[in-house]
Amino acid sequence: MSSTDHYPHRIxxxxxxxxxxxxxxxxxxxxxxxxxxxxWNRTYNLTALRNTEQMLVQHVFDSLSVxxxxxxxLDKNTVSNPTVVDVGSGAGLPGVxxxxxxxxxxxxxxxxxEKKMAFVRQVAGVLALPNLxxxxxxxxxxxxxxxxxxxxRAFASLVDFATLAGxxxxxxxxxxxxxxxxxxxxxxxxxxxxxxxxxxxxPLQVPELNAQRCLVWMSRQGNV
Numbered sequence: 727m728s729s730t731d732h733y734p735h736r737i738x739x740x741x742x743x744x745x746x747x748x749x750x751x752x753x754x755x756x757x758x759x760x761x762x763x764x765x766w767n768r769t770y771n772l773t774a775l776r777n778t779e780q781m782l783v784q785h786v787f788d789s790l791s792v793x794x795x796x797x798x799x800l801d802k803n804t805v806s807n808p809t810v811v812d813v814g815s816g817a818g819l820p821g822v823x824x825x826x827x828x829x830x831x832x833x834x835x836x837x838x839x840e841k842k843m844a845f846v847r848q849v850a851g852v853l854a855l856p857n858l859x860x861x862x863x864x865x866x867x868x869x870x871x872x873x874x875x876x877x878x879r880a881f882a883s884l885v886d887f888a889t890l891a892g893x894x895x896x897x898x899x900x901x902x903x904x905x906x907x908x909x910x911x912x913x914x915x916x917x918x919x920x921x922x923x924x925x926x927x928x929p930l931q932v933p934e935l936n937a938q939r940c941l942v943w944m945s946r947q948g949n950v
Contacts, residue, residue, distance in 0.1 A: 730778055733757045740787050740933040745794055746827070755826055755853045756786050762849055763817055770841045772817040783934045789820035789879070791930040792904060793827045795941055796875060799900065800831070807832060808874040813865050813891045814881030818846040818858075820904070824877075825850075825858035834871065836861045865890050872896045879904040884912040884942065888922040892946075900925075901944040908940055916944070923947045 734753035741748035760781050766772055775781050800808045808831050812821030815835035825833040835846045835858070846860035861868065871894040878887050878901075887903055895901055901922065903909075913924050922944045930939040 730757050730760060730782075733760070733778075733782055736782065737786065737790075740790065743933045744791060744931065746790060748790075748827070752826055756823065758853060759818075759822055759826075759849055760786065762845070762852060766817075766845050766848075770845070772842055772845055783932070785817075785819050786823060787932050787934060788904075788939065789823035790827070791932045791939060792820055792877070792902070792941060793824065795928055795930075796824070796877070796902065797828060800828070800874060803874065803898075805874055806830075809834070809871060809896075811836060811871050811873045811876045811891070811894055813876055813878045813887070813894075815846065815860075816842055816879075818842075818849055818860075820877060820879055822846065822849055822853075822855075822858065825855045826853065829855075829857055832857055832859070834859050834861055834873075836863065836865050836868065838862070838864045865894070868894070870894050872899075874899045875902055876900075877902045877904070884909060884916040884922075884924075884944070885919050888916060888920045888944065892920070892922060895946075897946075899945075903942040903944070904930075905940050905942055907938050909942065913942075921947050 737753040738748050810831050811834045815821050815837045818835050821833050821835035840862045843860040843862040850858040876891045876894050908927050925943045928941040
């Protein structure tokens with residue numbers, strides 16, 4: 727038995743804890759993602775984590791924690807085939823997990839490091855995710871996406887995120903930053919230096935992770 731054979735059960739159980747229904751096929755695909763990441767990491771050093779246990783909790787569970795909040799907004803807006811852009815995506819987090827859990831979404835993973843986007847392209851093929859695209863480019867160099875949501879995970883400060891990626895957000899869309907502790911000083915700087923405002927800071931519960939996580943929701947000022 728490989729070390730990841732029991733992971734699908736744990737992924738499904740983590741989904742239950744987060745109010746998510748995760749199918750066996752989706753759980754198996756997430757394990758396949760972890761196995762691909764382990765394989766590529768041997769050569770390309772895509773993430774600092776080497777242990778599959780850490781990858782399961784700190785990458786997969788962490789990314790799963792945003793599915794319900796983001797899904798609630800997308801479903802409320804009743805946009806068919808919404809566009810989500812994952813900026814500074816690295817090894818495709820949370821973009822790969824979003825694409826897996828929301829096949830109705832067009833998900834674009836954007837990163838300036840080619841080997842990371844080559845990995846995401848490989849994953850899109852292995853997991854048969856036609857709604858997942860890898861874009862090797864600096865986010866500030868891209869043509870605007872007009873996205874419903876632009877998300878980042880450990881990408882930059884809020885003000886840098888808004889400055890670099892804000893133009894990719896549709897008029898009524900949102901910037902969404904995954905953070906650890908509530909970034910109060912960053913919020914103050916954002917409000918002083920940009921036309922973006924923080925609408926709310928939503929606590930996230932990540933199963934098996936003993937650390938704080940939150941989701942920072944931003945919209946253009948006066949355009950919530």
